[in-house]
Amino acid sequence: MHELKFDQDLCLRCGTQACLTKCQYIEFDGETAKKEILKIATGRDSFVLHKCVTCYACEEYCPFGNHPFYLIAERQEALGISPVPRPLVQRAVNLGIPFRGEPDIKEINGPVLNMGAFSDHMHLIQGKLFEGLPVISTDERKMFHYFCQLMYLHYGKDSVIKKRLPGIIETIAKHKPTEVICFHDECYGAYTSYCDAYGIEVPFKPIHFFEYLYNRLIELKNMIQPVKLKVAYQRPCSSRLSPDKHLFVGRIFNLIGAENVKREFVDENALCCAGAIQGQRQEGSRKRAVIQQQRNVEDMKKAGAQVCVFNCPACLQTIGDLVARNGIKPIHMTDLCRLAIGEIPAGWR
């Protein structure tokens, strides 16, 4: 079985304990943080394992790339500390089981866009941005053959990822892609950060979706008309696994003339959509999620955002309605980019 590359000595030498002291959900002083991370590293129980909201952010905060969040998820499972109730864990584990036949394998021998478990979002893949780009996992009946599995980090079920992910990679590899553009950055995080942390081989080059969009917009630069919109970006938990690609958000906004409004909850300090929080076992989780969502959207309003730009379809599903009820238009990044090249997404007014 694949072992996590985690170096306890790096934590001992760390002067910041940023993984925990920067946590937006649990208060720590430096001393407590060091004590607790070492407890976790040595396999002992820690209150962190019980209170973690699984926002992934500590993966970004760690200055050494030492994978504190993967460690937390592993320890939660090892010690039987499930962040969510058992039925939700079982439901989630069942969710990823393909049940409608085998995938249709076609050899691509070139770059390909992988929709992962978001085949039902094919409506976002249209127009000049995607012209000539082959797409895999377009059939929602079979999309779980392409499901990167990283969602189980929210459920303290790391073992499911390790068991299933190599098979998913094998399925994608059968298409013989050279580069795999990942529609969802959780997939990108899986094939880069997670696979690297666990020594899982990936026989293709993963490309971040926003990097693809940016490069494609550069190719279509002559068509771009500034969108002149004040935008707020809803950063998903999964992007914490690829913080080096977060800069493409700003680059895309600059390129298409979108004003990224000044917010409190932005970049490293972003609040997650709270979709993973609402169902947790901790007392008051649902209410905590509601309050966090309200704070998040209030922050967007206060900053004068006209539009909230989403990366993750699950975030859009979780708070898109709340955003809209507050007078801010929810939109996926692809649709914003399409607007910039003169294409009008369905429903845009």
Added chain:
Amino acid sequence: MDSIYKSLTAIVGDGHVSNRPEELYIYSFDLGTAEPHRPDYIVSPETTEQVQEIVRLANRENIPIVPLGGGLSLAGLAVPLKGGILLDLKRMDQIIEVNEKARYAVIECGVSQGQLTSYLERHHPHLTHSEPGAPPAATIAGNVMIHGQGDLAQPYGFTSDMILGLEVILPAGELLHLGSCAVGTGWFTLHPLPDVGIFLGWYGTTGIITKLSIKLFPAKKIRGVGTFVVEDENLIPEIIFKITHTQMAEDIIAFSSAIPPFTRELHHINVNIAADSEKELEFREEIIWDDTLGEYIRSGDGGYLGFVRGLQRPQISKTSDYKKGGGFEYVGGIMPVETYPQCYREGRDISERHSIPYTVTGRVIGAAHSMMFAWTYAFNRADPETIRQAREALHETDDLVMKLGGVIWKPGTYGQKLVLERLEPDTRELMKKIKALIDPNGIMNPGNWEIP
């Protein structure tokens, strides 16, 4: 041209009577596993007077007559078991009155669920009705004829409990009114006159409902569905008891099914919540999920999956996709809520014995007074073997309902036999006398609720 055909044409006009084989074939079966039986005539009246004349003709000529609404019962209840006239009532589709202040609608018998829903949404957006999970083409009169239930069954009961007045044509052609409409006032109450309610649940064997008044209810501005999930089926009765105690919910449905995998061996409880403001919604959610079910969440036994705005009506017809050929039928059972664990376990066993992916669904009726269960079985319409398997599973499930102390809901002929065998003799005798008194020639939907 035969004389009956001629007479029917004289009543409803050309184009609304048929005895053409291809049309008789279409009307010979429903979507379930019941054996087909062809009618001799199909007639589609437009008015109460025409229905009266048709019934008089049938009675005079001693021809069976079977009323048909949407034809979606699945249990073969409008299949003409003994031939005769099939009375397709869909043309009688007028919404006669909506009384806003007294919250009721007077409608003709062919008005469909979807028709009333869209009419209310357009003209009376603050009123709604209890809409079942059947396709929108199902008629309201058909639903009350079988004691159906809709998405307001939890707070307000069976749809037939929402009747405020009836117009019925008896087998000899008499026109009868029940409720306040019988004394010439509005259609606002079924009570307090002496009770002669012998038409609901009889499948048209005592009379044909041509008009009815049905209760409407406040339509809140926000309606949505929250979901709670448990692994242990034994927890369902107490959880339902606790949720119904809050009186904060509309529809409550518990279900488990083999497909898709995420519902397998888990029990989802969908709770409809309605509110007029965000403040009210959050108050209701807090009471249900945090205060009432919080103990299950903290212990890890139950999980809150989230709240989705917009109504998602149960679509058990989706189970027809489980096998090629797109067929499905279910047994309905009105059960004590406490039997949920056995209903689930034994229903699942029946499905597995017949190689059919299991689906067990239970809708709460009243404040947990009972639950309407549906055990659904998919089959391939083109494969007689799978139809046979489904039919066997359905019969075993009918037996299960009675064994567990429930009552089969909208039973087909097999289930009716089981119910009548259990019926205590004096009650059975009274039903027999009523039927003989009202329909001495036995022309009304014969083959159903027949007591030897």
